[in-house]
Amino acid sequence: MSHTKGFLARLRGFFSPRAADRRMEEEFAFHVEMEAARLRAEGTPPELAQQQALARFGGVERYRQEMREGRRANWFHDLRDDLRYGTRMLVRQRGLTIIAIFSLAVGIGANAAIFSIVNSMLLQPRPFREPDQLVQLYYGDRQQPYQTSSYPVYLDFRERNHVFSGLAAYGLGHQFRLGMPDDVRFVWGEVVSGNYFDVLGIRPHLGRMFLPEEDSVAGRNPVVVVGFALWQRDFGADSSIIGRSIRLNDQPVTVVGVAPMQYGGMITGWSSDLWIPAMTMAQIGRTGDLRINHRGSKWVTLVGRLKPGVTLEQARSDTDALAAGMRAEHPGDWRDPNRPERERFMTVVPERQARVPPQLRLIVQGVAALLFVVVNLVLVIACMNLAGLLFARAVARRSEIGVRLALGAGRFRIIRQLLTESVLLAFVAGIAGLLLATWALDVLIASIPALPEGIRVSLDIGLDWWVVAYTLGFATLTGVLFGLAPAIQSSRSSLMTVLKDDQLAFAGKSRPSRSRRLLIVGQVAASVLLLIGAGLMSRSLGNIRPTRLGFTTDNFLVASLRLDERTHDQASAARSFEQMSAAVAGLPGVQHVSLVDAVPGGFLSRTRGSTEVEGYVPRPGEDMEIDRNIVGPGYFTNMKIPFVLGRDFTAQDREGAPCVAIINDVFASRYLGGPGTAIGKHIARYRAVDKGRPSMCAIVGVVRDAAWQSLQEEPRPFFNLTYLQLDRREMTMMVGTSGDPEPVAASVRRALRDVEPSMPVDVRTLTDAFSVSLFPFKLFGMVLVAGGLMALLLATIGIYGTVSYAVAQRRREVGIRMALGAVRSDILRVVVGQGMRVVVYGLAIGLFLGILLTLILSTLPIVSSLLFGISVVDVATFVGVTLLLGGVALVACYIPALRAAKVDPVVTLRGL
């Protein structure tokens, strides 16, 4: 109780020195006055009394000073002394200090870098007004709940709901041709309802957002809001753009506003170039009318703002009730005609949770969790290094501390001194870690590959100060914990025992203490875990190309062909595609040309459609949405994809001729009893736009599997149709070259322009195109490998430090042994043996945990999808990691052992 009061008095004095000064002066004045009064009462003349009273008080100024210091003493003065002393100690033991600071800086830097990315993508608030009121509404069935709905369904909800103050719709990833004075280029935009910006609460940077009437009548006011980045880059940040007409898909559209800089669309990290109302889309898109009126055209996601006071639960039940009503009205909207057992419904998700598209949430969470584990393992290893260092120092300083205790230092004071040093160390390491993190972020951003034209990633990645605080705190805590235990222990010891111990140190008693050995075991085990992760990842990355793709990615160019949807009908588009193919095929250096819808391993999402296979009766509830690709004549021959049976598409398979299809062998064996019985059977596809009329296509060929979608997937059934029998305006041209494709690109570009002058041309090598779809894996692999290498480095430092310390402690013992006849090889064997025994324990534990963890983790679909071409317990990785770590550890033990073996027995013995 009185302790607390004393403490409070001290705090008061510390925080308000002025008030304390005032009280002190009052007290002094009172004292002098009382004394003067006493002196007067004793008969001293009044004029002398005051003077004498002051004299009896002593030097006022001196006591003032003493009081002030007394108030601060335990805080500032001691702190200053501790800091000065701590700095001196750290500078004196330069080697150990640098190692500790470096280790911690790596741990802190890695954490700060990774979490800054996570923070900027997932945690930072988006620029919406009151984002907590926003929810997204997804449409789908139980298997795939997060899909897009149709515009009429949106309108139904907008009119009938009771819970939203506003409900908007948006469609992502629409590509437009933007006409510039001398060029045509692709831009990406969102097609939105007119109230989109109002509902989100986003104010324009310039001009205005959309008006209600711009969303009410199709085709009246073609308007656009352009993105900040596009405005800056392509329109020179010219504010006279408002009211000007630009050409989108060859149609004039009026710019009404510029979006604010911090808003790039509904997907974080993505930067949309423009937004147009759905009614404008009806004018400039080929299928625009269909988008707005057709219930089968599903392309919008709904975003609503809850009325004040409406809870998420109320919004959900209102939405469910409305959907139930609509189910009776438009059964087709809410039930797939081919799979009536699958009921569709709306899922309401708060905006914060919809930040990551819900269908990707599992993957993103998995990756984030793995990253978290990686960087924290690195941090733990770094902190173990720090702990090891502090431990060694505390032991080395036992005699110093003993002496200070004997001279009358308080235990608390000593402990505080040691803590100050730990904190100082963590602080310096924190600054170094920040520098490292900024550098790492730069490297990371620089490694983002070039994306297809028009796609821009906008990541505002700044250092996250919370992470910095967290890591600094963690490091300081480590310093305190591992510095404190030995400090308390040594502060308990008396000088005599310390000095005696020191004398006894040579008698083989001072092998690295149990805790230091445990630290090494932990470090090695953690490094093994990280290295195994890094090894598995890089091995599976290396496996992607040769095994799964079915062809090499060298010597290919890809060009995206997007014809003007207004000027081309199906026949003229097919003609144009054939002309372009012929023109490019005739160029020098070009071996073959083929067209394809989705490039194998490419960036584009896959196309699926409900499919019926002749002679196959699906099991109840079986998913019959089968992947399909659209290719041109000669595609499989050119890509060297072998035929199991049958033939490739030819130029004769065109509109008017019977529809033909080519399937892969997984399709054949799953649905048709093998390739032999597949040829001649028919595939019927139901598409919404065909209004229930199936298109029947005869199977003419069966090809070997090739991963044609994203690289990591297992072979799955798919079938191919030819573009000559479909209404296609967009295709991708794959150009096989005889040598390096790069020099041919320019002539391909020219040839394409000659045929289609108004078409934007984007030609790149297939390798470049791949780097985009591989980037997530590459990035993840990079982080894992970097983490593994950091762990290896830190563990090596730790082992080296511990063994060096042990050797230094045992100089006298070594000297005696050598004087008694031990030779260098004996010393080497003993020292290396002791160090390596600890390492082997760590290796064994790490390998065991590694096998256990990979076995457990591989049951998760995310993880197994990241590992392709190798089994989970990959022997090569495990053996490699063991050899690598063992080898490095051996070197780390051997160098200090050599130093021990060079000990001159005469010198050390004299030291006794």
Next chain:
Amino acid sequence: MPLRFRHPSEPDALRGSIDMLVLKALSLQPAHGWGIGLRIQQLSKGRLDVNQGSLYPALQRLEHRGFVESDWQRSENNRRARYYSITRLGRKALGEEVSKWERFSETMTMVLESQ
């Protein structure tokens, strides 16, 4: 726990004795600074005449350690004055210091008077 103070300008012994004297003076009844000085003088029958100013750093030290408490009250001549009183912790510390001092002075006497 020992009552010990260190300061570069004054020997420990002297500072320790001031603290002990202050605690002793306050153990009789609460007083303000001047009153404490007066009481020490009276108790020592005028033989101890410390610099009166040095009482205040001592009082501050003792307060920080929780041995005395202070609050502002009206003095006998109706002025605002800071009154100090000893705490339970302070009494305990005083007891320890006194017995330590007795042992010390006994020892010193024994040594100095031995022949």
